[in-house]
Amino acid sequence: MKAIVFHQHGAPDVLKYEDVPDPVVRHNEVLVRVKACALNHLDLWVRRGLPNVPIPLPHIPGSDISGEIAQVGSDVSTVRVGQKVVLAPLVSCGKCAACVAGIDNRCRQATNLGYMIDGGCAELVRAPEVNCLPYPENLSFEEAASIPLVFQTAWHMLIARAELQPGEDVLVLGAGSGVGSAAIQVAKFFGARVIATASSDEKLQKGKELGADHLINHKSQKIRDEVRRITNKRGVDVVFEHVGTATWNDSLASLAAGGRLVTCGATTGYDAKLDLRFLFSRQLSLLGSYMGVKSELHTVMKLVASGRLKPVVDRIFPLAEAAAAHAYLESSSQFGKVVLKV
């Protein structure tokens, strides 16, 4: 099969379009003929290389996959050949205490398709049967591939971790990112008021179309000042963080007393400072979040199929142009998902 492969870590040009052997399915796995694979910031980290994360080389990246089942292992009983499918990105052991409790994102062996194992930037990918999600028939393959990772992450952050309540105020940073555009929709679905930030008025307008109630251009406005103004000096109940160093101080300063900051990433850096007096006197909660659990993704797919949550596709590249797609995502000029068409 054809695949995007890198043999060493580095800049986008390490991504090569090559012939590689077809994956061989195990008894509990399916082989998927990939139709689309959406990119995430994770793909950029994996390609560049992470300290203390020995990614097996050569490696095929790509976590967000839609396609058709091409072959099933001998124990597979819930899906059949020819069926359209979206894959849950997180692959876990399925046997440990966390997995059997349904919190597979705390499995110590969990990884993502395209992270420690080969992913979907290829004509074929193998995945466990339990990762097969019902296909939302109202979506194209490119749209369907844009759903899993960002919606699962946003849902887990806002609902499972921050326990968002109707009527609360949420600050969503980086509305133009995949996870930001998902967070706006999830927060609105739960009846929250959303303040969204982005780097341009054009992106803010799109954030508004997704449901954001208030907009902050973080290039020309100071986030904490605008939040104070919009909330009548109170601050927000929940801050949705994934930006890291660049926004951390503003995020903390934007919290109301009793507020919760939930974070899933640090795209601008992971150094952060915290005044402990501020933390305890304001009774704040700082929450980490990683991916989500499969049952949340089943809920998300139902809401997508009924049109309550919508994928946001920015641009589609052919698989062979994965390097250009990575460079485009790195430039942060997108609104929503960058997708490879296979």
Ligand SMILES: [Zn+2]
């Ligand atoms: Zn496990």
